[in-house]
Amino acid sequence: METKLDKIKKRTGPVLFSKYTRGDAIKKVISIPREDVLFELKTSGLKGRGGAGFPTSTKWMLVAASTADKKFIVCNADEGEPGTFKDRVLLMEYPELVFDGMVVAGYTIGAKTGIVYLRGEYEYFLGQLEDYLMKMRDDNLLGKNILGKEGFDFDISIRLGSGAYVCGEETALIESLEGHRGEPRNRPPYPVNTGYLGFPTVVNNVETLSSVPHIMVKGGEWFKQHGTDKSTGSKLFSISGDCEKPGVYELPWGTSLYVLLQLVGAKNTKAVQVGGASGVCIPKNKFDRFLAYEDIATGGSVIIFNESRDMLHVLENFMEFFVEESCGQCTPCRIGNTKLLEGVRKIKSGDYTFGYINTLKDLGKTMQVASKCGLGQSSPNAFISILENFKDEIFFHNGNGSK
Amino acid sequence: MAKENNPRIPVSQQPFKVQKPEDTTTIGGTISIEINEKKVTVPFGATILEACKENQIHVPTLCHHPDLCVAGVCRICVVEVDGMRTLQTSCTFPITSPIKIHTSTPMVRKARRHIIDLLLSEHYGECYSCFRNENCELQTLAKEYGVDNYTFGHITTPKFQVDRSSASVVRDMNKCILCKRCVRTCIDLQEVGCLEAIDRGHETHVGTFLDKPLSDVICINCGQCINRCPTGALRANDPSDQIWNAIDDPTKHVVIQTAPSPRAAIGEEFGIEPGQSFTGELNTALKRIGFDKVFDTNYTADLTIMEEGTELLNRLKKALVDKDESVKLPQFTSCSPGWIKFIEHFYPEYLDYLSTAKSPQQMFGAITKTFYAKEAKINPEDIVTVALMPCSAKKFECNRPEMNSSGFKDVDYGLTTREMAKMIKEAGIYLPEMPKSHFDDPFGDASGAGLIFGATGGVMEAALRTVYELVTGREVPFKNLNITPCRGFEGIKQASVKLENCVEAYKFLEGVEVKFIVAHGTANATKVMEMLRKGELNDVHFVEIMACPGGCLGGGGQPIPTSEEIRTKRAQAIYAEDESLELRKSHENPHVKLLYEKFLTEGPCSKLSHQLLHTHYTKRGKFIL
Numbered sequence A: 001m002e003t004k005l006d007k008i009k010k011r012t013g014p015v016l017f018s019k020y021t022r023g024d025a026i027k028k029v030i031s032i033p034r035e036d037v038l039f040e041l042k043t044s045g046l047k048g049r050g051g052a053g054f055p056t057s058t059k060w061m062l063v064a065a066s067t068a069d070k071k072f073i074v075c076n077a078d079e080g081e082p083g084t085f086k087d088r089v090l091l092m093e094y095p096e097l098v099f100d101g102m103v104v105a106g107y108t109i110g111a112k113t114g115i116v117y118l119r120g121e122y123e124y125f126l127g128q129l130e131d132y133l134m135k136m137r138d139d140n141l142l143g144k145n146i147l148g149k150e151g152f153d154f155d156i157s158i159r160l161g162s163g164a165y166v167c168g169e170e171t172a173l174i175e176s177l178e179g180h181r182g183e184p185r186n187r188p189p190y191p192v193n194t195g196y197l198g199f200p201t202v203v204n205n206v207e208t209l210s211s212v213p214h215i216m217v218k219g220g221e222w223f224k225q226h227g228t229d230k231s232t233g234s235k236l237f238s239i240s241g242d243c244e245k246p247g248v249y250e251l252p253w254g255t256s257l258y259v260l261l262q263l264v265g266a267k268n269t270k271a272v273q274v275g276g277a278s279g280v281c282i283p284k285n286k287f288d289r290f291l292a293y294e295d296i297a298t299g300g301s302v303i304i305f306n307e308s309r310d311m312l313h314v315l316e317n318f319m320e321f322f323v324e325e326s327c328g329q330c331t332p333c334r335i336g337n338t339k340l341l342e343g344v345r346k347i348k349s350g351d352y353t354f355g356y357i358n359t360l361k362d363l364g365k366t367m368q369v370a371s372k373c374g375l376g377q378s379s380p381n382a383f384i385s386i387l388e389n390f391k392d393e394i395f396f397h398n399g400n401g402s403k
Numbered sequence B: 001m002a003k004e005n006n007p008r009i010p011v012s013q014q015p016f017k018v019q020k021p022e023d024t025t026t027i028g029g030t031i032s033i034e035i036n037e038k039k040v041t042v043p044f045g046a047t048i049l050e051a052c053k054e055n056q057i058h059v060p061t062l063c064h065h066p067d068l069c070v071a072g073v074c075r076i077c078v079v080e081v082d083g084m085r086t087l088q089t090s091c092t093f094p095i096t097s098p099i100k101i102h103t104s105t106p107m108v109r110k111a112r113r114h115i116i117d118l119l120l121s122e123h124y125g126e127c128y129s130c131f132r133n134e135n136c137e138l139q140t141l142a143k144e145y146g147v148d149n150y151t152f153g154h155i156t157t158p159k160f161q162v163d164r165s166s167a168s169v170v171r172d173m174n175k176c177i178l179c180k181r182c183v184r185t186c187i188d189l190q191e192v193g194c195l196e197a198i199d200r201g202h203e204t205h206v207g208t209f210l211d212k213p214l215s216d217v218i219c220i221n222c223g224q225c226i227n228r229c230p231t232g233a234l235r236a237n238d239p240s241d242q243i244w245n246a247i248d249d250p251t252k253h254v255v256i257q258t259a260p261s262p263r264a265a266i267g268e269e270f271g272i273e274p275g276q277s278f279t280g281e282l283n284t285a286l287k288r289i290g291f292d293k294v295f296d297t298n299y300t301a302d303l304t305i306m307e308e309g310t311e312l313l314n315r316l317k318k319a320l321v322d323k324d325e326s327v328k329l330p331q332f333t334s335c336s337p338g339w340i341k342f343i344e345h346f347y348p349e350y351l352d353y354l355s356t357a358k359s360p361q362q363m364f365g366a367i368t369k370t371f372y373a374k375e376a377k378i379n380p381e382d383i384v385t386v387a388l389m390p391c392s393a394k395k396f397e398c399n400r401p402e403m404n405s406s407g408f409k410d411v412d413y414g415l416t417t418r419e420m421a422k423m424i425k426e427a428g429i430y431l432p433e434m435p436k437s438h439f440d441d442p443f444g445d446a447s448g449a450g451l452i453f454g455a456t457g458g459v460m461e462a463a464l465r466t467v468y469e470l471v472t473g474r475e476v477p478f479k480n481l482n483i484t485p486c487r488g489f490e491g492i493k494q495a496s497v498k499l500e501n502c503v504e505a506y507k508f509l510e511g512v513e514v515k516f517i518v519a520h521g522t523a524n525a526t527k528v529m530e531m532l533r534k535g536e537l538n539d540v541h542f543v544e545i546m547a548c549p550g551g552c553l554g555g556g557g558q559p560i561p562t563s564e565e566i567r568t569k570r571a572q573a574i575y576a577e578d579e580s581l582e583l584r585k586s587h588e589n590p591h592v593k594l595l596y597e598k599f600l601t602e603g604p605c606s607k608l609s610h611q612l613l614h615t616h617y618t619k620r621g622k623f624i625l
Ligand SMILES: Cc1cc2nc3c(=O)[nH]c(=O)nc-3n(C[C@H](O)[C@H](O)[C@H](O)COP(=O)(O)O)c2cc1C
Pocket: A047, A048, A049, A050, A051, A052, A053, A054, A056, A076, A077, A078, A079, A080, A081, A165, A166, A167, A168, A169, A170, A171, A203, A204, A205, A206, A208, A209, A373, A374, A375
């Protein structure tokens, strides 16, 4: 009989969903020096999949070079961006990729402890993950002298988040791990220098870590064959909204929105929000743009809106999200988002002047440069892009909207 | 202020540990950078803010405070740094590479205006009815940046109820700009931690545990948060209207006692540079306002030394001669009500180590309504006692239920330096112009030993001047009686004095090395208490603790702003005045001697003095239901 897992394992894809056997990457790396691991990673050109797109090899190198007595590798599994659910698929169906990736990281940077910061709402499969870790310990893929490699000790623990979007931001995540309020830290210093408990720490997204075992086994050059020059490898996209086949897709970087929309059976599409609430809204006439760090960078959330959607309503939704989810520590984000939301509501009720709307866009630009963390810096994106791209619909009611 | 690793402070707020690379750009620990196209050299690891200050460039700040760890939350101090996509906050950014900084570009100015405008849009309060009017960092910035038309609107109804539950601190969160200086003061400087940001996003506000009233949490009433709040969101509980009423009531005899610290700082409220005392001028002003008598708290400070010093000698005798193992040593001072509430909450099991002597304020109240009432032939019921204090915790102290040993409320009102300055101004008096005058009899002018109670280490120094002389018959062996190991702002000071050639009555102390510790700020008190817990203070005899950084001169009722620089100047003023006095030892105060002759005839620590001048404490614990 076909089990549920076998059915799911029918997922296919060029990189992440390609074949991999548990433990292979670990076996490979313990036989080579960590410099070679870093070299392979650098060759692959892997960049962070959590949104910021920082070169992973650079991040690891900075921590590997540090002489601190303790180091940490943290797997960011907070997956809070609206419309993202690809990390869940990796954790539930491909735990061998995530955890092997962490072990490789531990070996390379010299960490003895790995921590998974798991989104609170994912508690329902926490037991399954713990069981998996137990099995790894039984097979000496975790623990002391891993696979007989003298002195290579590493273990992984899982900690549950408690439901704040901002705790996915790496420094807020660390604060939260330390038991403080989930508020982003000042930078510099960066986590690679002063991270968890003040020690050098690598924070990587689930998908970033999941790419590592493939790179280790199949090589950086192989990885680089996929994707574009600046965006190597493939990406998981969480696709939702107005389409026939929503779900998680593995596509090479460089896929255009056209191709993507066709793949998922989207019809009458008016706009695509790429990157979740903090991403940008792409209108129909720009669907030839492609998904890659050099064009539309994204952590993987794609939300599709068809002609029946009211874009102002969509925007209101996003702004409500930020007003609630800002951690509230810095002025531009805490109060700025409230003002942008008020602005949207003013437009809705017709009680606005263009002068004031322009002032708010200006404010948005200040928020982009003066906020403390990525949340406040990206929260005006939707406001600015939706009001720009859907002017006709929103202000003159003669667009394609359903006003 | 030296800050060590405190696990209760997020790592982000702890000072940035700069790792110095050994390359050529850092010769001699300095680094060359550019600020506004000008090449300058600054210390490696300095923040942009420090670098700018050193080069006479003013960068505005709100959440930054020189006494506190960094926050980086208001964002007003942003500047442009070449090569960085976003603006950088100068208060948090350590300079470790040869960067180019621009402090006044269109983008920077616009961002700052936006930030001020955003703050004003949520700021419910009107400057003309605010005690921080003309001394408010938000107001100043709005003026400097020409933010004058509420671009983003203005809140018209209050969001929060004003919390007046505490006897000491009033919290009006409608004026709060969430700079979190109070939060950091409470946890970082004071290690109390009763304030924290609560909720998230637009609902974020500073509150207490479960948003309880301040009176119901572990607040020690030190008022340090008030002194560091940039706006009028925090203020002391002001009794000046009741005091005016008492002054205006012809049937009331209103006396005021003035503590040593207010006189060394009140000039600041009148635009005078810190560091000048106005003792005589203040006496005149108070009499002109209408106080019937103006007394010097230093008198009861001298009395405190007699009582507390005797208590210490008694404890030493019990321990050394009677070999009584139940005696608690070291003896801790008890004159700082913030410290008292701190130990009651955090170390209730050690209350027996405290001296039972009341604070000078409370002694004065008790003496006024008994001895003075009798001498002056006034019904104590008709006496209103006011205490001019540098302190907000004194307001709580005088309301403690046990503080009525005279049969009445010993001290009716505690008034802060700031509130006094306001009353003086309201009376149409410009303090610095006043002629000087003396304190009133029967207590007269007190000793310099009482005066230095205002600075951290002062009680210790005063006690040593007396105890040493009582025990050996000689003056303390320090030049000009200045016991320098007691002075300065180091967090915890330790020293000792050897007792030799003791007089007959104190032969049991022959050769004893009296060891003492002085600490200020309750964060340092915590360290001392942990030493006590670990048994590291077994050979220490006497510990002075003041709740406020710098001692009373840095009290929660003193003029705003405060910084180590300002506190240093106030301390200098106090020590200079001490040196200028003839009378510098508590036991030589003739008025104190008189009190023991006429009233407390059985001497210090006798039955009557215990009834009037000593007290007991309450075990409170950390969890309040
Ligand atoms: C508000 C905010 C939320 C974030 N949430 C997540 C998240 O849920 N998961 C994630 O992997 N990264 C998230 N990030 C990005 C992380 O800060 C960080 O860049 C990432 O974990 C680094 O890993 P990477 O280099 O592997 O991408 C978020 C960033 C911001 C500003």
